[in-house]
Amino acid sequence: MTPTLATQPQPRASRMDHLDRLEHRSVHLLREAYASFPQLAMLWSIGKDSTVLLWLARKAFFGHVPMPLVHIDTSFKIPEMIRYRDRLAAEWRLTVIYGQNEEALAAKQTFPDGNVDRLTCCGLLKTEALRRTLSGEGTRYRFDHTLGRYVVDTNREPYTGVIVGARADEEGSRSKERYFSPRSGENNWNIADQPPEFWNQYATEFAPGTHVRIHPLLDWTELDIWEYIERERIPTVALYYDQGTGERYRSLGCYPCTKAVTSDAKNVQEIIVELKSGRFANIAERSGRAQDKDDGGGLEALRREGYM
Amino acid sequence: MSAAPGSLSTAPRPVRLDEEGLPFESDATSGAGVAPHAAEIEARMGIVIVGHVDHGKSTIIGRLLADTGSLPEGKLEQIKDLCARTSKPFEYAFLLDALKDERAQGITIDAARVFFRTPKRRYLILDAPGHVEFLKNMVTGAARAEAALLVLDAGEGIQENTRRHAYLLSMLGVRQIAVLVNKMDLVGGSQAAFDAFARDLTAFLGSVGLEPAAIIPVTGRDGDNLATRSATMAWYTGPTVLETLDAFRSQGEAVDGPFRMPVQAVFKFTNDGDDRRIVAGTVESGRVRVGDEVVFHPSGKRARVKSLEGFNRVAPSDVEAGESAGFTLAQQIYVTRGEVATLVHEPQPVSATRLRASVFWLGQRPLEVGRSYTLKLGTARVSVHLEHIERVLDASTLEAVTDRTAVVRNEVADCVLRLRHPIAFDRAADLAATSRFVLVDHFSISGGGVVRDALPSLEPRHGADGADAAVALRPAVLWLTGQSGTGKSSLARWLAARAAGDGARVELIDDDAVGELFPAPATRAERDLRVRRLAWLASRLEAHGAAVIVAVGSPDEEARRYARELAADFVEIHLHAEPDVIARRAVAGVADPYEPPVQPELALDTGRLTIDDAGAQVLAWLEEWSTR
Numbered sequence A: 001m002t003p004t005l006a007t008q009p010q011p012r013a014s015r016m017d018h019l020d021r022l023e024h025r026s027v028h029l030l031r032e033a034y035a036s037f038p039q040l041a042m043l044w045s046i047g048k049d050s051t052v053l054l055w056l057a058r059k060a061f062f063g064h065v066p067m068p069l070v071h072i073d074t075s076f077k078i079p080e081m082i083r084y085r086d087r088l089a090a091e092w093r094l095t096v097i098y099g100q101n102e103e104a105l106a107a108k109q110t111f112p113d114g115n116v117d118r119l120t121c122c123g124l125l126k127t128e129a130l131r132r133t134l135s136g137e138g139t140r141y142r143f144d145h146t147l148g149r150y151v152v153d154t155n156r157e158p159y160t161g162v163i164v165g166a167r168a169d170e171e172g173s174r175s176k177e178r179y180f181s182p183r184s185g186e187n188n189w190n191i192a193d194q195p196p197e198f199w200n201q202y203a204t205e206f207a208p209g210t211h212v213r214i215h216p217l218l219d220w221t222e223l224d225i226w227e228y229i230e231r232e233r234i235p236t237v238a239l240y241y242d243q244g245t246g247e248r249y250r251s252l253g254c255y256p257c258t259k260a261v262t263s264d265a266k267n268v269q270e271i272i273v274e275l276k277s278g279r280f281a282n283i284a285e286r287s288g289r290a291q292d293k294d295d296g297g298g299l300e301a302l303r304r305e306g307y308m
Numbered sequence B: 001m002s003a004a005p006g007s008l009s010t011a012p013r014p015v016r017l018d019e020e021g022l023p024f025e026s027d028a029t030s031g032a033g034v035a036p037h038a039a040e041i042e043a044r045m046g047i048v049i050v051g052h053v054d055h056g057k058s059t060i061i062g063r064l065l066a067d068t069g070s071l072p073e074g075k076l077e078q079i080k081d082l083c084a085r086t087s088k089p090f091e092y093a094f095l096l097d098a099l100k101d102e103r104a105q106g107i108t109i110d111a112a113r114v115f116f117r118t119p120k121r122r123y124l125i126l127d128a129p130g131h132v133e134f135l136k137n138m139v140t141g142a143a144r145a146e147a148a149l150l151v152l153d154a155g156e157g158i159q160e161n162t163r164r165h166a167y168l169l170s171m172l173g174v175r176q177i178a179v180l181v182n183k184m185d186l187v188g189g190s191q192a193a194f195d196a197f198a199r200d201l202t203a204f205l206g207s208v209g210l211e212p213a214a215i216i217p218v219t220g221r222d223g224d225n226l227a228t229r230s231a232t233m234a235w236y237t238g239p240t241v242l243e244t245l246d247a248f249r250s251q252g253e254a255v256d257g258p259f260r261m262p263v264q265a266v267f268k269f270t271n272d273g274d275d276r277r278i279v280a281g282t283v284e285s286g287r288v289r290v291g292d293e294v295v296f297h298p299s300g301k302r303a304r305v306k307s308l309e310g311f312n313r314v315a316p317s318d319v320e321a322g323e324s325a326g327f328t329l330a331q332q333i334y335v336t337r338g339e340v341a342t343l344v345h346e347p348q349p350v351s352a353t354r355l356r357a358s359v360f361w362l363g364q365r366p367l368e369v370g371r372s373y374t375l376k377l378g379t380a381r382v383s384v385h386l387e388h389i390e391r392v393l394d395a396s397t398l399e400a401v402t403d404r405t406a407v408v409r410n411e412v413a414d415c416v417l418r419l420r421h422p423i424a425f426d427r428a429a430d431l432a433a434t435s436r437f438v439l440v441d442h443f444s445i446s447g448g449g450v451v452r453d454a455l456p457s458l459e460p461r462h463g464a465d466g467a468d469a470a471v472a473l474r475p476a477v478l479w480l481t482g483q484s485g486t487g488k489s490s491l492a493r494w495l496a497a498r499a500a501g502d503g504a505r506v507e508l509i510d511d512d513a514v515g516e517l518f519p520a521p522a523t524r525a526e527r528d529l530r531v532r533r534l535a536w537l538a539s540r541l542e543a544h545g546a547a548v549i550v551a552v553g554s555p556d557e558e559a560r561r562y563a564r565e566l567a568a569d570f571v572e573i574h575l576h577a578e579p580d581v582i583a584r585r586a587v588a589g590v591a592d593p594y595e596p597p598v599q600p601e602l603a604l605d606t607g608r609l610t611i612d613d614a615g616a617q618v619l620a621w622l623e624e625w626s627t628r
């Protein structure tokens, strides 16, 4: 039973650089997801990570994006984000779908309305809205390219594969993810009992009523993301850059709960210089997001229930 | 791993990991010497630390973090302080607990990313030790690691998990390994004790195919020979642990191997006005260029690479191991996900429906003889049946147990698997990457393995006298071709008769059998159409599991190539003979020009062979082929 590895061709350094490696791995993961899940969707928060993910999909599928992009609209997103979303949808001919928690919005069960705290608001407008949009219980609005506006989508099949732009370095709880991470029907994530993942084989089979989260960006860092945006010249929302106010957003969310950071980085190159300088070394990327601070294990609890 | 004092896991603030995976809190002072975005991007090397429980893995990690200045400032003092206040003796292992898990009580965090650095580079510990589900996480980590540290306790020696983990490292393909003989203080730092260990270890590791880069005596608790040389073991002159790690090389890709690309998908985005038909996949080994002739396995179909495709980049002229690729083909052939693309002139993989494999099992439910599982190898996915367990490796003795019908969790075994349909792979000894597979049981990956060998699917069934045993042919199209008078029909009937055992599905298509429904052609165009129709029929029968023996007039190479492309497994058997032999046998008046096959699977001179000998040669070839 002795493994014989002696005659193998010896691996050697290839011509790929760090970003090439990340790109090829992500492309591989995206294609595996596409081949494995007939009901596949990709979450698009409009932020830099999921936009890089969208770009990688165009890489993987040779300029096309064969799966719908699902956006959860809390109705409190910064308006520029929505304009950017619809501009790219038209230019790149994307199938964009958005969903929201219409009941909570109608009942004004939101933090900006002053009726619930930040975490509850996130739970309702993001976690619950996402759950219902993915399962098909909630209304899905699809961008109609001929009409140039959103119409109610007739497809209400639950999505069984959901591609997400989470990075392991972003936040503690994300470092525990797998590339393919099974979730229960209720979106629950069993952190203690994760499937083994090796040899480019992933959890692509799933029991009825469950779905799988796919994380093609797991190995990327914030700096990798910006360097890739720079290399590929990926269009990003202007909110990431200082437009003369001495402030910029490092992470995008809802306007009542997202704060800009002090920075005069005016373009991608300047952001890269800023990140490399170590200026943010001890400031979490999401520190501008108020909901992360409200409670000790907050984000992990939300993630267990399906928040991105 | 030792349990941390309770108060550590109820720390009031959430841990935030920075880019390095080290925790940071927004109000903390800067981490010691670790700027998450160092100006230069260095390579990170992923390492995995394995070994029997309590032999000191966590202690060594904690010590490495502390001794390389990779801890946030004040962390060490904070924990020492806590220990003092709770009157617990301080343990370096607590550092790891504290880093990994300040909030969630009792949850063992797997694959948590813990970093440390040396002046040379950064190291990412791909799996941090824990009791629960250790093996599952270790396998996940080790499969991605470039190097491994195997820890064992000088007081206890080689234990069950020492053996198990070493065996798994070997199977997972981790080649760079250092062994740490820990707790040298317990044997008084004795050189004699260490030398005895080193001898045993070398012998044992050799027996599982591992050759450690170094065997190092360490006292993890005191940091001896980890980052700094031991003062108490001056007799040891070899490298320290960090020196050994720094000497390891980044593993890179199998660029120099034969070309292998498991097909992920064939894309066509016609609805978006794109007519390219792109075969996509990630190159596992070797390289392919525009103009190369590729073969797809197991179908055996061939075509030339017309273009390499990409988005937002200059079209590449070649792609190599590690890269995701997409190419169009100069000939229209039908290939699907699960096939493996190779180059015509390079060593080819094997296609088979039965194989011998070494597997490790991680599933809660045992792996049982007689049950079915899903096997995934490359992009191929096939239902398999566990036919037989040859032996289970007893991890405590490394001895083989041969009478088992199930493999339980954490065991390693050699077994025989039968596949629903053929897939292409390499033997582990030839090319590791394309020999590796996983087994899925009830929706979850429950085991992994490597193919050792392909086994014949052709099982001779012994008749009463043994001599006339019928043979079971596997599904394929056996296409007999040759000039009129070479004996196609006779050989076809001989083969059909021999193969007609019970359960064997054999179909014979020759001029007699098809008769009036496919009348003898008068023109070349008619003949072409007739051959194509019969080829289609044969491929349909094959798809339903039959071995189809075809012996009809097919003198045109192009029509035969068409037949080859339709079939999943096409075996072209060229019968030839000297002109005088043909002249004697041929029906007078038939004088079609005959185009001999360019690359038949088998060529037989029927002028020199008796029909029995020719038939036996075909069967022998088929037997050998099905093990390839």
Ligand SMILES: Nc1nc2c(ncn2[C@@H]2O[C@H](COP(=O)(O)OP(=O)(O)O)[C@@H](O)[C@H]2O)c(=O)[nH]1
Binding pocket: B001, B002, B051, B052, B053, B054, B055, B056, B057, B058, B059, B060, B091, B093, B129, B182, B183, B184, B185, B186, B218, B219, B220, B221, B222
């Ligand atoms: N005497 C001695 N004890 C050690 C040494 N290294 C670790 N230990 C002890 O061995 C026990 C198990 O260590 P730990 O690191 O938790 O082991 P793990 O289960 O492999 O992670 C702990 O009580 C440690 O204090 C050493 O070098 N010398």
